Amino acid sequence: MRGSGYFVVMFFCFLAFMGSTEGKLQMGFYSKSCPNAEKIVQDYVNSHIHNAPSLAASILRMHFHDCFVRGCDSSVLLNTTSGTNQTEKLAVPNSTLRGFDFIDRVKSLLEAACPGVVSCADVIALVARDGVVATGGPSWKVPTGRRDGTISRTSEAMNNIPAPTSNFTTLRRLFSNQGLNLKDLVLLSGAHTIGVAHCTSFSNRLYNFTGVLGSQDPALDSEYATVLKARKVQKS
Ligand code: HEM
Ligand SMILES: *[C@@H]1O[C@H](CO)[C@@H](O)[C@H](O)[C@H]1NC(C)=O
Numbered sequence: 001m002r003g004s005g006y007f008v009v010m011f012f013c014f015l016a017f018m019g020s021t022e023g024k025l026q027m028g029f030y031s032k033s034c035p036n037a038e039k040i041v042q043d044y045v046n047s048h049i050h051n052a053p054s055l056a057a058s059i060l061r062m063h064f065h066d067c068f069v070r071g072c073d074s075s076v077l078l079n080t081t082s083g084t085n086q087t088e089k090l091a092v093p094n095s096t097l098r099g100f101d102f103i104d105r106v107k108s109l110l111e112a113a114c115p116g117v118v119s120c121a122d123v124i125a126l127v128a129r130d131g132v133v134a135t136g137g138p139s140w141k142v143p144t145g146r147r148d149g150t151i152s153r154t155s156e157a158m159n160n161i162p163a164p165t166s167n168f169t170t171l172r173r174l175f176s177n178q179g180l181n182l183k184d185l186v187l188l189s190g191a192h193t194i195g196v197a198h199c200t201s202f203s204n205r206l207y208n209f210t211g212v213l214g215s216q217d218p219a220l221d222s223e224y225a226t227v228l229k230a231r232k233v234q235k236s
């Protein structure tokens with residue numbers, strides 16, 4: 001994407017602040033308790049992400065979805081263990097999240113090296129950065145020291161994660177709920193420089209915007225809409 005260099009760099013600077021509102025994070029949080037932690041993560045990503053490079057985008061998005069619900073606490077990883085409280089994973093926006101196995105494998109390596117030291121939330125944050133770097137994107141600083149939570153609720157994911165249909169007012173409100181301002185909203189949206197969206201996420205804007213079949217969203221660039229319509233038989 002020509003001319004977007006500045007934008008992308010700014011985006012990655014802001015990403016470093018996502019979820020750091022508690023002020024407890026620091027660079028090299030594990031430098032004494034698990035000195036090789038960040039290298040273990042980076043080495044694994046560098047040697048394995050090329051088997052499935054699309055995971056770089058998916059895990060970046062996982063980091064976002066984790067942070068928007070109860071802070072960056074890895075609550076996005078928790079499985080539903082009983083019928084009564086369904087976890088974030090079961091929320092509609094999470095239905096296309098991928099890369100859970102990848103995170104689990106990195107976590108296993110860290111457990112072997114330093115049992116019970118490195119949080120899953122930091123693993124997600126580090127893999128998100130290292131995956132973007134390993135697949136050709138820019139780097140950003142990742143302070144560490146996130147603590148893992150034990151609570152994860154579908155309803156909270158539904159209430160906090162923006163939908164593809166969210167209007168601007170709603171987007172601002174949801175970012176503001178996380179202590180993020182308009183500039184953060186614009187810059188963090190730059191994450192969509194990589195990755196895919198499934199047709200179901202936006203097909204109404206191409207084919208059924210007003211409920212009348214064939215209607216297109218007038219706010220969508222018409223040339224871009226034509227390009228998207230031509231790609232409708234793409235494999236995800
Ligand atoms: C501004 C509000 C946002 C909305 C409404 C939104 C919505 C979406 C939607 C609908 C998709 C496609 C999902 C699919 O069809 O599989 C997507 C993909 C993605 N989003 Fe967002 N998003 C937002 C913000 C962000 C932020 C803040 C980040 C990270 C910093 C992010 C990172 C990504 C990435 C990397 C993908 C591609 C995922 C993949 O390839 O698997 N998004 N987003
Ligand atoms: C969730 O379930 C999957 C599949 O059974 C498993 O591989 C994963 O380790 C579980 N995650 C957690 C946090 O228990």
Ligand SMILES: *[C@@H]1O[C@H](CO)[C@@H](O)[C@H](O)[C@H]1NC(C)=O
Nearest residue numbers: 078079085087150151152153
């Ligand atoms: C499920 O609900 C119980 C009781 O509210 C809570 O203690 C537990 O942490 C919840 N589990 C998850 C994964 O949120």
Ligand SMILES: *[C@@H]1O[C@H](CO)[C@@H](O)[C@H](O)[C@H]1NC(C)=O
Nearest residue numbers: 165166167168169170171173
């Ligand atoms: C934005 O969406 C919300 C929630 O659907 C709705 O209540 C609100 O009226 C909408 N605002 C505008 C300006 O369209």
Ligand SMILES: *[C@@H]1O[C@H](CO)[C@@H](O)[C@H](O)[C@H]1NC(C)=O
Nearest residue numbers: 204207208209210211212213
């Ligand atoms: C078109 O949109 C309307 C209103 O949202 C909905 O009821 C209808 O099921 C949609 N049609 C198709 C084919 O998706």
Ligand SMILES: CC(=O)N[C@H]1CO[C@H](CO)[C@@H](O)[C@@H]1O
Nearest residue numbers: 089090091092094095096097
């Ligand atoms: C990874 C995961 O658990 N995805 C679930 C997300 O939610 C949908 C329902 O909306 C489930 O079908 C997915 O299995």
